[in-house]
């Protein structure tokens with residue numbers, strides 16, 4: 318059974334913009350999902366439905382099979398289960414110190430001070446931000462802010478983490494580190510859903526991809542299923558991962574018959590197999 322599902326979600330902003338028009342998505346427990354799509358497709362709008370920040374005009378969000386309700390008590394429960402990390406960390410971090418920021422969510426859950434302290438410590442350790450407890454968040458770098466924002470959500474012990482473009486604005490090493498952190502959290506049991514434009518990182522970490530066109534999901538599947546659908550990739554302003562593009566060019570222009578791959582590791586194996594087939598070592 319899906320852990321979280323959007324069913325026929327329609328959402329119109331007050332100015333009349335139809336941002337979602339019967340959008341459907343279904344995520345299994347333990348998945349690490351990447352949502353791809355062009356600017357303005359509706360990815361952030363869809364994410365804001367996952368923990369009830371936005372209420373659909375029609376359609377439902379099902380959490381563990383049950384439609385979420387929008388009264389304050391039900392929303393509190395939903396937000397314990399589903400944590401959202403916003404695209405812009407400055408929208409998330411507002412307390413005078415890192416420690417107070419990470420403590421905000423658990424304190425809101427009404428947890429005892431001792432338990433809050435414990436969770437803050439654990440969360441900062443998990444994201445590699447121990448020692449920054451007393452720093453003001455606005456003095457941190459972009460990558461550090463992202464880690465603190467993730468810690469603030471982790472401290473609520475969510476089952477699902479939804480991250481809107483978690484690598485946007487980070488340098489390549491910082492982006493890889495954040496993806497590795499999310500991968501680790503996923504392996505520890507948290508279902509992770511991210512939106513991203515980083516098609517080179519997606520095949521390394523995601524086990525399921527959804528592609529969003531304007532207002533709805535237009536394709537879903539494994540890395541291979543999605544990236545082999547070139548028409549959809551182009552229509553969503555995406556591109557192949559660089560390494561896959563190289564294979565495509567080698568096969569097309571040089572007449573090499575190399576098996577397609579989407580990560581460096583995969584392609585290395587495919588090259589080795591090709592060499593074994595054609596060379597006497």
Ligand SMILES: Nc1ncnc2c1ncn2[C@@H]1O[C@H](COP(=O)(O)OP(=O)(O)OP(=O)(O)O)[C@@H](O)[C@H]1O
Pocket residue numbers: 330331332334335336354355356357358359360361362363
């Ligand atoms: N507060 C708002 N009021 C009116 N329209 C909005 C608002 N926020 C977003 N929109 C519109 O809704 C549509 C979907 O926007 P959304 O931010 O969800 O897209 P996105 O896929 O997350 O884009 P990006 O990749 O650029 O972050 C766009 O047409 C956008 O202009």
